[in-house]
Amino acid sequence: MTDSIQASDVLETSDASAFCRMQGISKQYGGVTALDNVNFQCAQGSIHAVLGENGAGKSTLIKILSGVVQPSQGELFLQGRRTRFVSPNDATRQGIVCIFQELSLLPDLSVADNICITDPPKRFGLIDRKAQDQRALELLAQVGCEDIHPQQRVRSLSLSRRQLVEIAKALNRKPKLLILDEATSALTAADVEKVYTILHKLRDQGLSILYISHRMHEIEALADVCSVFRNGRHIETFKKGDKGDDEVVELMIGREYSQVYPPKPQRTEQPVPILDIEHLSWGDHLRDISLTLGRGETVGLGGLDGQGQREFLLALFGVLRGVSGTIKIDGQPASINSPREAKSARYGLALIPEDRKTEGLLLPMSVRANISLASIGKLSRGITVDHNEENRKIDAMLKQLSIKIGNVEDPVSTLSGGNQQKVVIAKWLMTEARIILLNDPTRGIDVGTKQEIYQLLRKLADQGVAILFYSTDYEELIGCCDRVAIFYDGQLTRELSGASITEHNIVASSLNLPLEATLPEEQAL
Amino acid sequence: MSGARMTGLRLWLTHNAGLLLAVLVFVAMFSLYISNHSAGLTVPVLTTAANKAVLLALVAMAQTLPVLTGGLDLSVGMIFILANCIASSIVVGNPFMTALGIVCVLGAGMLAGLINGMIVVYGRLQPIITTLATGAIYYGIALLLRPVPGGDVNEELADFMTYTLFDTVPTSLVLLLVVVLLVWLPFRRSELGRGCYAAGSSEGAAYMSGVNMNRSKLAAYTMAGFLAALAGLLLTFVTFSGEASAPIGNTYTLNSIAAVVIGGTSLYGGVGSAIGSIFGAFILRTIDDLLFVFDLPPLWQPLFQGVVLLSAVSLGALRVLRVRNRLELFR
Numbered sequence: 001m002t003d004s005i006q007a008s009d010v011l012e013t014s015d016a017s018a019f020c021r022m023q024g025i026s027k028q029y030g031g032v033t034a035l036d037n038v039n040f041q042c043a044q045g046s047i048h049a050v051l052g053e054n055g056a057g058k059s060t061l062i063k064i065l066s067g068v069v070q071p072s073q074g075e076l077f078l079q080g081r082r083t084r085f086v087s088p089n090d091a092t093r094q095g096i097v098c099i100f101q102e103l104s105l106l107p108d109l110s111v112a113d114n115i116c117i118t119d120p121p122k123r124f125g126l127i128d129r130k131a132q133d134q135r136a137l138e139l140l141a142q143v144g145c146e147d148i149h150p151q152q153r154v155r156s157l158s159l160s161r162r163q164l165v166e167i168a169k170a171l172n173r174k175p176k177l178l179i180l181d182e183a184t185s186a187l188t189a190a191d192v193e194k195v196y197t198i199l200h201k202l203r204d205q206g207l208s209i210l211y212i213s214h215r216m217h218e219i220e221a222l223a224d225v226c227s228v229f230r231n232g233r234h235i236e237t238f239k240k241g242d243k244g245d246d247e248v249v250e251l252m253i254g255r256e257y258s259q260v261y262p263p264k265p266q267r268t269e270q271p272v273p274i275l276d277i278e279h280l281s282w283g284d285h286l287r288d289i290s291l292t293l294g295r296g297e298t299v300g301l302g303g304l305d306g307q308g309q310r311e312f313l314l315a316l317f318g319v320l321r322g323v324s325g326t327i328k329i330d331g332q333p334a335s336i337n338s339p340r341e342a343k344s345a346r347y348g349l350a351l352i353p354e355d356r357k358t359e360g361l362l363l364p365m366s367v368r369a370n371i372s373l374a375s376i377g378k379l380s381r382g383i384t385v386d387h388n389e390e391n392r393k394i395d396a397m398l399k400q401l402s403i404k405i406g407n408v409e410d411p412v413s414t415l416s417g418g419n420q421q422k423v424v425i426a427k428w429l430m431t432e433a434r435i436i437l438l439n440d441p442t443r444g445i446d447v448g449t450k451q452e453i454y455q456l457l458r459k460l461a462d463q464g465v466a467i468l469f470y471s472t473d474y475e476e477l478i479g480c481c482d483r484v485a486i487f488y489d490g491q492l493t494r495e496l497s498g499a500s501i502t503e504h505n506i507v508a509s510s511l512n513l514p515l516e517a518t519l520p521e522e523q524a525l
Numbered sequence: 526m527s528g529a530r531m532t533g534l535r536l537w538l539t540h541n542a543g544l545l546l547a548v549l550v551f552v553a554m555f556s557l558y559i560s561n562h563s564a565g566l567t568v569p570v571l572t573t574a575a576n577k578a579v580l581l582a583l584v585a586m587a588q589t590l591p592v593l594t595g596g597l598d599l600s601v602g603m604i605f606i607l608a609n610c611i612a613s614s615i616v617v618g619n620p621f622m623t624a625l626g627i628v629c630v631l632g633a634g635m636l637a638g639l640i641n642g643m644i645v646v647y648g649r650l651q652p653i654i655t656t657l658a659t660g661a662i663y664y665g666i667a668l669l670l671r672p673v674p675g676g677d678v679n680e681e682l683a684d685f686m687t688y689t690l691f692d693t694v695p696t697s698l699v700l701l702l703v704v705v706l707l708v709w710l711p712f713r714r715s716e717l718g719r720g721c722y723a724a725g726s727s728e729g730a731a732y733m734s735g736v737n738m739n740r741s742k743l744a745a746y747t748m749a750g751f752l753a754a755l756a757g758l759l760l761t762f763v764t765f766s767g768e769a770s771a772p773i774g775n776t777y778t779l780n781s782i783a784a785v786v787i788g789g790t791s792l793y794g795g796v797g798s799a800i801g802s803i804f805g806a807f808i809l810r811t812i813d814d815l816l817f818v819f820d821l822p823p824l825w826q827p828l829f830q831g832v833v834l835l836s837a838v839s840l841g842a843l844r845v846l847r848v849r850n851r852l853e854l855f856r
Binding site for chain 1: 532533536537540711714715716719722723725726727729730731732733734735736795796848849850851852
């Protein structure tokens with residue numbers, strides 16, 4: 001460490017108020033560039049908001065700053081000195097503390113244990129519980145949680161309270177730069193107010209705060225400075241209030257369109273509804289969602305990642321317990337309590353899951369076993385499987401999806417990512433599903449396979465299959481969908497259709513901005 | 526402030542419900558045993574019960590540590606046997622030689638545990654299969670050291686350890702208390718101990734919080750080796766000899782896991798305590814004694830043990846009823 005500090009003295013250049021500075025930072029994962037030559041800095045005593053679409057590079061930026069991943073190129077400076085972080089611990093020691101979206105609390109330990117996890121107060125070499133409880137009480141009071149007992153287990157707290165404990169834990173590490181990654185997404189309105197007050201107080205004490213959020217009104221209430229990222233690049237940094245909402249949206253979009261999508265058919269009449277969802281709710285994650293899906297229709301689920309789209313698909317597929325509201329399929333009320341029921345001939349649902357490695361495939365098993373897994377019941381005669389029929393159908397699937405394999409008996413883990421995903425799709429096509437739910441099906445797949453999947457979806461829709469398509473890639477939604485339903489905070493906040501499905505509208509809706517304010521005519525004002 | 530203290534007490538009760546239940550069940554069972562024993566509560570009855578129970582209690586404490594980290598140690602029974610075989614050769618002679626012998630036995634146990642820990646931590650192998658393999662190795666060594674049962678031990682010390690202090694308290698119980706006070710409680714309150722709970726609770730979150738999990742896991746397995754060896758030493762004092770018996774080793778390993786679960790420790794890790802495991806071991810031992818006083822054939826013992834274990838596990842599985850995302854049932 002000392003070596004790098006000495007070496008950095010030569011390179012000391014930029015302005016002094018910057019607590020942390022990134023210079024020419026890039027990060028590649030395999031062939032994918034997540035951050036591209038980023039120059040970025042955040043000052044002491046200010047709250048700095050970072051904005052960007054899904055995949056703009058926000059999370060990679062945070063991971064580099066908090067020592068979770070190492071940059072592929074570029075340099076990092078803290079208070080003008082070059083440094084690097086070998087681990088999250090190392091970053092913490094140098095004053096950078098990050099509150100991640102997925103909580104880092106230990107559910108079975110007490111609140112006090114969690115707050116003091118890295119540096120507990122000690123007496124005679126052992127953890128001093130009294131002092132620890134005392135410190136926890138002080139920090140809990142700082143974040144406005146006097147009502148939490150330090151001996152309470154974290155597991156017994158609500159998500160909103162846990163997030164506040166997480167902030168107390170971060171404060172215990174005496175941060176100089178505090179990073180909050182969507183830290184308010186789980187908070188109740190009353191707790192959000194508390195967080196505002198805490199953050200303003202900390203800023204006034206000279207802390208540097210980096211704030212990632214998709215809620216525009218929060219950024220307006222909190223931030224001093226905003227930076228926009230797009231496609232892994234740092235686009236612009238400006239003072240809050242220098243730009244209107246519509247200008248911010250303009251900065252966030254503007255990607256090159258690289259894919260070719262099959263043409264959408266012109267509809268002359270309303271499609272026959274097949275799936276009718278009314279007032280669907282599940283805890284705080286899904287709130288009063290109503291949506292109708294017609295035969296041959298492709299409806300996209302949009303919005304920023306983690307607004308309830310995944311839970312919505314899981315709820316339809318019978319994975320979640322305690323879902324309220326009504327689901328009708330073909331006009332008949334449906335009560336689906338497991339994927340097994342969901343795929344039955346009565347409902348005819350299929351779900352292509354987001355993580356093919358854990359929820360889609362049995363990796364060590366053969367291509368054959370994977371493709372016929374979901375429809376093995378239909379292929380059975382008595383107690384045995386009709387292998388001739390199985391082989392015939394598998395061959396048809398391999399041909400239809402042009403899956404490249406050596407032998408159907410090869411383990412599916414030997415295939416490329418694109419072909420693996422095709423196997424997952426083949427598995428569900430073989431069930432002859434009438435409604436296909438897709439959960440971000442093209443993530444981490446090569447361009448060629450993506451094209452094939454788009455073609456296939458179009459063909460299925462033309463055959464009358466109804467498709468509900470969640471994608472984190474807005475471009476896909478625009479290219480494939482007849483309608484796009486935007487999710488925000490567990491609610492379906494807007495439905496776009498036809499010509500109004502534009503990237504501008506999707507981004508604005510994802511930030512829950514009114515569309516009128518972002519129309520080009522008004523932009524001129 | 527008394528309100529806060531009340532909350533503190535209430536929280537303590539909920540967090541230790543498993544342990545308290547085990548204590549209550551044990552007290553009930555042991556009272557039943559004593560009230561039906563022809564001799565009643567006498568020092569010899571208590572001492573015999575204690576000597577048997579403390580052996581399993583120590584092995585169960587050993588098992589608790591790896592389980593808390595989210596692992597499992599199938600070699601504790603074999604380390605127990607290995608320590609017994611080593612002790613039957615070297616814990617003899619004058620007080621100095623005897624003391625040296627004890628240090629060597631405990632040292633061998635710690636080394637065996639440390640090897641387990643290093644393979645699990647640095648080799649990143651699954652604890653269950655690692656310790657199954659190393660357990661076989663430790664048993665192999667025990668068999669080489671003592672192909673046929675035999676050996677000797679310092680008789681004065683053995684008598685002292687297996688009889689009573691001041692003619693009232695069984696020495697083995699005092700030993701157990703000393704281990705709890707000097708080993709378990711400080712460990713639980715150290716950063717090492719907290720690291721074990723953290724690793725078992727959520728490895729990802731513990732890593733992100735900068736917890737030194739490698740060090741904690743190494744300590745957990747090493748201490749498991751130490752406690753198992755201590756039990757092996759006590760076994761030598763009880764039997765005055767060493768025997769490389771695979772059935773005994775395996776029985777202790779499996780009973781230790783049962784004791785850990787009955788004592789309220791979660792096999793998923795992160796929740797529980799070695800004190801609970803002690804009472805779990807006591808409960809398992811009292812089952813034998815109950816069968817004896819009620820004149821039931823000892824053949825019923827496995828059946829009863831099974832019923833007790835199944836009830837304990839069922840209590841722990843109640844959380845399943847609260848899961849709202851069915852995918853979480855499989856995680």
